[in-house]
Amino acid sequence: AQSVTQLGSHVSVSEGALVLLRCNYSSSVPPYLFWYVQYPNQGLQLLLKYTSAATLVKGINGFEAEFKKSETSFHLTKPSAHMSDAAEYFCAVSENQAGTALIFGKGTTLSVSS
Amino acid sequence: GAVVSQHPSWVICKSGTSVKIECRSLDFQATTMFWYRQFPKQSLMLMATSNEGSKATYEQGVEKDKFLINHASLTLSTLTVTSAHPEDSSFYICSAGLAGGQDTQYFGPGTRLTVL
Numbered sequence: 001a002q003s004v005t006q007l008g009s010h011v012s013v014s015e016g017a018l019v020l021l022r023c024n025y026s027s028s029v030p031p032y033l034f035w036y037v038q039y040p041n042q043g044l045q046l047l048l049k050y051t052s053a054a055t056l057v058k059g060i061n062g063f064e065a066e067f068k069k070s071e072t073s074f075h076l077t078k079p080s081a082h083m084s085d086a087a088e089y090f091c092a093v094s095e096n097q098a099g100t101a102l103i104f105g106k107g108t109t110l111s112v113s114s
Numbered sequence: 115g116a117v118v119s120q121h122p123s124w125v126i127c128k129s130g131t132s133v134k135i136e137c138r139s140l141d142f143q144a145t146t147m148f149w150y151r152q153f154p155k156q157s158l159m160l161m162a163t164s165n166e167g168s169k170a171t172y173e174q175g176v177e178k179d180k181f182l183i184n185h186a187s188l189t190l191s192t193l194t195v196t197s198a199h200p201e202d203s204s205f206y207i208c209s210a211g212l213a214g215g216q217d218t219q220y221f222g223p224g225t226r227l228t229v230l
Binding site for chain 1: 148150
């Protein structure tokens with residue numbers, strides 16, 4: 001069975017500060033990992049995904065995530081937060097790289113203050 | 115990029131009535147669509163996998179007779195919440211992908227259902 005744990009339901013940073021959103025996974029098969037962002041009243045948008053090609057994955061809007069098998073982690077980072085980054089972020093795991101039938105974490109709300 | 119729409123975006127209904135939610139892939143054909151449910155401040159939970167022309171596959175704990183799914187064409191899947199009750203109030207989100215599901219999934223904007 002697969003599962004995802006997101007540590008911290010709410011993260012607050014100042015504009016320009018480092019963003020770090022934590023995600024740990026559990027999987028009995030090689031996992032495919034995803035980060036999605038959800039803006040208020042909108043659907044989910046794919047930020048990036050890990051499909052075993054490279055452990056450091058770069059996504060849209062300056063975000064990146066590093067797959068660490070030894071730590072079973074896939075933390076999301078951004079060097080400098082922008083006000084527009086305020087949203088809900090979900091980490092998810094799937095058995096295939098298409099991301100079908102995703103198992104989601106509970107989400108982390110990112111707040112950015114000026 | 116691929117666009118998925120949902121209709122309605124928001125619906126309020128009385129307890130005991132049925133509500134139909136549509137999920138459309140606007141610029142691509144989707145042989146497989148997925149339906150998720152999201153309660154406030156919680157994560158998305160997969161409800162069922164919808165396959166065009168065949169019966170949907172439901173996740174454990176999801177009542178197939180209550181949540182009727184029809185995937186009649188390659189661009190449309192519908193979720194009908196039958197005899198809705200207040201506990202069915204939630205955010206329902208669909209996703210669809212290209213190439214029979216073997217590609218990145220694109221999510222619809224969601225439908226907020228409130229049952230009075």
